[in-house]
Amino acid sequence: MGPRAQVCLSEECRVALNQIASYELHVSDAYLSMACYYIEDTEAPNFLTFFQDQAEVKKEHAKQFIKYLRKYKCKVCLPVIKRPDIENWGIGKQAIECALQLENTLNKLLQDLKALASKNKETSLSRFMKKFLDEQNRNINYLEYQFRYHKELEKEAQSEGQGEKAAETSEASGK
Numbered sequence: 001m002g003p004r005a006q007v008c009l010s011e012e013c014r015v016a017l018n019q020i021a022s023y024e025l026h027v028s029d030a031y032l033s034m035a036c037y038y039i040e041d042t043e044a045p046n047f048l049t050f051f052q053d054q055a056e057v058k059k060e061h062a063k064q065f066i067k068y069l070r071k072y073k074c075k076v077c078l079p080v081i082k083r084p085d086i087e088n089w090g091i092g093k094q095a096i097e098c099a100l101q102l103e104n105t106l107n108k109l110l111q112d113l114k115a116l117a118s119k120n121k122e123t124s125l126s127r128f129m130k131k132f133l134d135e136q137n138r139n140i141n142y143l144e145y146q147f148r149y150h151k152e153l154e155k156e157a158q159s160e161g162q163g164e165k166a167a168e169t170s171e172a173s174g175k
Contacts, residue, residue, distance in 0.1 A: 009074055009125065010071070010116070012116050014069065014074045015073070016109070016112065016113040016116055017065050017068060017113065018077050018078055019079060019109060020067065020106075020110065020113060021069070021078055021108050022078035022080070022145075023105070023106055024058045024059070024065065025058070025062045025078070025081075027054070027102045027103070027106055028057075028058035030102055031051045031052075031054045031058060031081070031097070031099070032055040033089075034089055034095045035055055038051070038092075038095075039052075039091045045092045047092065047096065051095070053091035057135075057174060058093045061132065084089070092146075092150055093147065096147045096150060099143050100140065100143040100147060103139050103143060104140065105142050107137075107140060110133050111133070113125075113133055114126060114129045117129065130133040
């Protein structure tokens with residue numbers, strides 16, 4: 001018996017891989033937009049480098065998913081995903097919140113593909129997915145930390161503002 005030809009991927013997994021590759025490009029585009037928004041800021045937020053790095057990382061991930069599809073001679077057919085409508089990322093909390101939402105959606109797509117690969121006994125795909133899932137967890141943890149940090153900063157700023165207003169009110173009533 002000759003060497004076994006590479007087994008084709010299931011249709012479900014091929015569709016999911018295309019979806020993930022497209023979504024990785026979508027996330028890369030969003031991160032690039034976020035990074036460009038803050039790059040001219042004289043007091044650039046500490047997460048700017050994360051956004052810049054992730055724009056490149058996500059693009060590279062998309063390439064890896066496409067190469068995986070090509071390895072198994074699957075059709076590459078990336079669905080179109082509408083880019084975010086946000087042009088003004090505003091304060092850092094808004095951008096972090098959006099990034100966290102993107103990462104959570106990507107994590108769900110990856111988890112769903114892992115479950116499909118397991119269901120279809122596609123062990124090569126399951127092994128391939130591991131590093132992406134590990135990276136997703138790190139990104140989500142980082143963004144959750146940044147989100148909590150910015151929420152605390154907002155609370156502190158609000159409480160300082162309320163303290164100043166109370167002092168002004170008491171001064172005005174004392175006169």
